[in-house]
Amino acid sequence: MFASRTLSFRRWFTAAALLGAVVMALPASANDYPLPAANSRLIGKNLFHQVANDGGSLEAIAKKYNVGFLALLQANPGVDPYVPRAGSVLTIPRQMLLPDVPREGIVINLAELRLYYFPAGKNSVTVYPIGIGQLGGDTLTPTNGDKNFRQASEPNLDADGQYSCALPGAGRKTSGSRPCRAG
Incomplete structure (x- = not known):
């Protein structure tokens, strides 16, 4: 009886840990920014968030502000990612530098794990987070639910x-x- 209870707890704990890892790895959605002047690459503004008494995890705060969990963690070193201290002020990293490339079409910056889309005829840029994962095997790489509406065979x-x-x-x-x- 004790062995079956231990096995059941292990399965529950493993499932909960896997679910937590998947939720933390989910990508943030895109953010739109107006383009800066031609001689500038700086877009966006950092925001600030005061942690309430109930706190909420950094993952929940990242989701609320539409930023990546790792970016939020790096912008706030020393903050407990699971239970940030109530009353503390977190920096929400929404400011970034555009890549030094022509501002047209799609630009992928692998070092930043970001995709920049410069729509033709608009004075804006849409920034998407990207990730690198594995297909098949025993690993589970989460997807963001994007759809492929048209696929050509060649x-x-x-x-x-x-x-x-x-x-x-x-x-x-x-x-x-x-x-x-x-x-």
């Missing part, structure tokens, strides 16, 4: 042909009917 990834020489492939032709060069 997409034309080289529409204007400018990458066929710079990115050698395996000798297959792209859908733009330009041959890829084998390395």
